[in-house]
Amino acid sequence: MNNKQLALNNTLFVFDIDGTLTDSVSNYLISVTKSLLELGISDIDTDYDNYKHHTDSYALRYNYERNFDTNMPKGFLDRFETEIVRQMSTIGQTKEIKGAKSLITHFRNTNTPFCFATGALPKPSFLKLNQCEIWYHEDLLATSKTHESREGFVLKAIEKAKTFYNRQNFDRIISIGDGVWDFQTAQNLSLDFVGIGNRNRVQLKDKGAKHCFEDLMEFKKWLV
Known part of the structure; x- marks a missing residue:
């Protein structure tokens, strides 16, 4: 995956939420x-x-x-x-992972397709994204409410994105997550992968993840 070769309008970005967009783990x-x-x-x-x-x-x-x-x-x-x-x-306000709101805003402004796939449930996910002021649409969000496995709700998110953006297919699909399980799911589904954060960075690199960034601000700089 070469950032200079990415045709962003024909690429779908699938975002995990906890630890990737929101500092909430x-x-x-x-x-x-x-x-x-x-x-x-x-x-x-x-x-x-x-x-x-x-x-x-x-x-x-x-x-x-x-x-x-x-x-x-x-x-x-x-x-x-x-x-x-x-x-x-009772715990307090959720904060964004650095650059999350800015990246999602950039994607919206440039008509770059994206969606959300999370192991959490819908209402907690809405709350976290709202607290971080990160834009979302329910039609772009797939959760474990319908699928226990990550593969299940990632595929669901991709299908929802095809409907939302009126696309039959995307040239490339990139999964963005912070966990080893996110990387393994991407491999199982033959998706490209981008790792975010330092919590699991060593493990992700050891597993074979080629692109890992400290936060979404760093990823955005690499991307654009």
Whole structure:
């Protein structure tokens, strides 16, 4: 992937949210854990990085089933989503990853296609993006509300972007994320990948990620 060769209007950028656009990983995991406890799930596996799927919907179902040895009741995911938002409101304002708002604004101004694919649930995602004043459209957002696996909601986001931008295909699709799981998902789906942040930078490089940037401001400078 050469930045000078990128035809941006024919490239789709798929953004992760937590740790990529919003500086929210630590506080969000606290909100998830407190929400599980509030819903009566006391024995929680908090080793979230080693989950089979790094998603809210999987975290809830996995911990519910390991606590109660039965299928999760219908509507429980909605309760979990509402409780996460309540817990988030007690923690404080979410801040953007440097350059996030500016990059999304630039993409909108230059008609560059983009979408959002997140392991979080919709309402918490809206709250984080709103707090950071990052523009989004619900028709460009796919979450773990519909797919437990990252591959599932990334593909969903791509399909939603095709509809939103009235495109049958894109010449190139680039996944932008901060986690090793984001890179692995991109590989599984044969997508290009850009790593953001220093938290997992060494691991991403070791796994084979070729393009990693400290923040989105640095990425934007490289891109344009």
